[in-house]
Amino acid sequence: MTFTVEDLQTILDEITLAVTALPAEGEVACYIPQLAEVDPDQFGIAVALADGQIFHAGDAQTLFSIQSISKVFTTTIALRKFGDDIWKRVGREPSGDPFNSIVQLEMECGKPRNPFINAGAITIADTIMEGRTPDELMEEILQFIREIAHDDSIQIDKKVAESELKTGDRNASLAHFMASFGLFENAVDDVLWAYFNHCSITMTCEQLAKAALFLVSDGLDKSCGVNVVSEKRARRINSLMMMCGHYDGSGEFAFRVGLPGKSGVGGGIMAVVPGKASIAVWSPRLDKVGNSYLGTLALEMLTQRTGWSVFGH
Template sequence: MTGPAEPRGHPTPAAQTNRLSSFGHIDWQQTLDDICTDILPHLGKGQVADYIPALASANPKAFGIAFSTIEGTTYTAGDWNTAFSIQSISKVFMLSVALAEEGEKLWRRVGREPSGSSFNSIVQLEREHGRPRNPFINAGALVVTDTVISHCGDEAGIDRLLAFLRESSGDQAIVVDEKIARSEAAYGDRNRALAYFMKSFGILREDVPITLETYFRQCAIEMSVANLSKAGLYLAAEGLCPISNRAVANDAHTNRVNAIMMLCGHYDRSGDFAYRVGLAGKSGVGGGIIAIIPGVGCVAVWSPPLNDAGNSYAGTLALEWFSHRTGVNLF
């Protein structure tokens, strides 16, 4: 596995904890416990994703939350240890892998602007000659996955991503849910259309079926909120993974990933999420969300029912409470 580009000027561990120490008065565990209690009347509101049948069986009353600090401490509440399909949250980690391999050349094939359209829209793609608006809509994520495959050689693209997640979370047992992967493939005709359309413009380099298979499988990766909160820590620590004590990403690239999450991480509600929560984050239709607090840590939530934009209803509310009750809002 090729490592990331050499980071620029990583802060020392002491410098990294400076912002965390400014929140030393907060009882993080009590905060999570209170949120877990207060969210109970809101569980079940929204609609569990059913366009992929394997997702429809998720428990609508499930809720988990976890917060990991850059010092390596993890606080949890609710269904924190239940594995679920991370879906589009995988796009964040695949983007980090792609930037490590491709660098700034990646942006020649995918943009960095909010789309203002549905996450699986083909109309905008046609207007813009096959170049997706950003890496978190489905078309853009397919380009990112295609890029990683180009650098993998004999290694499968999904193996590259799994290796990244296992290292950054410290859990070697992270796997793909094969049932959900098969369901993704069986109901993935819109993604096939997007991929072949981009291939006609030369935006995709690899064989479309290989890119699609990798994409379907990356969306079907299973993780708990505890593992997700650990896996996202490198984005709060300028690329340094506190779990492995190794730079897993270039610090400049982590800044870019965070910026794109702030602008594009919640589909057509990205602005609303920034307004209410004030943190860079990424949602998935499996009901998960991660949010990054630079210099402090990563918080992850999971509740399957979604609002009309495809983001977890209770998860978004819980993150709003977490941000306001702790004062970690960036603004």
């Protein structure tokens, strides 16, 4: 359970070796054709310590589609702009349902259970759009992510966005469903396009680990001394990731990994060890609830080796 920072590189190398040696399990997300073209057997991991040091192994510098991980960033933007008012439109309870279920929405009159299920993230996109065009909103979202990651090269993969739009009937259904309760401020098609775009942002594990550092340090970006969000809000974003970050596998992730984290169907997972480190891991094959198969396994191994868990000391 004890390890020194010097050991970290060795640990990451060993984990990478171990998980990539396993027989392939799980499938790449196939409902977005563009994502299905990715080489499924890649694996990368990056750890950013609270002091800014970065360690990585495997394909940690390969760009991948961050997909639902982007929901952490749009929720942060929404909290910065509207504070607790966002909870009028979206809840903060785990959903207990497959990630794109429409049943719960009907039961609860169009109010999504949390900002990390699809319906919730679409609602957040509507909330922060404020009458602007999807392009204008995307400019703001990209700008925010570039700032917290300290990297101006971060971009949207427009081919993925278009691929998602073409096969996006389920999300269109969710959006029109919520709009039917009179809950939308912007045109449904505009909100959907913005949503598909922010899901199509591409980042590397290294960029993602850096972008998450403000959640390690109670909201503070230590590299420049700027508060991205307040301490209280940073902790609450972590609590949302813990409770709702892995669709209907959130309990399983808490049980096995013990850290706040957010996964995406592109195969990425971003996790936070409060006070200590942020972690990004990526491997495209998914388990049956939509979370990276090797990514989860690697995080489980990492937390066992390091003792990192919010549930122990």
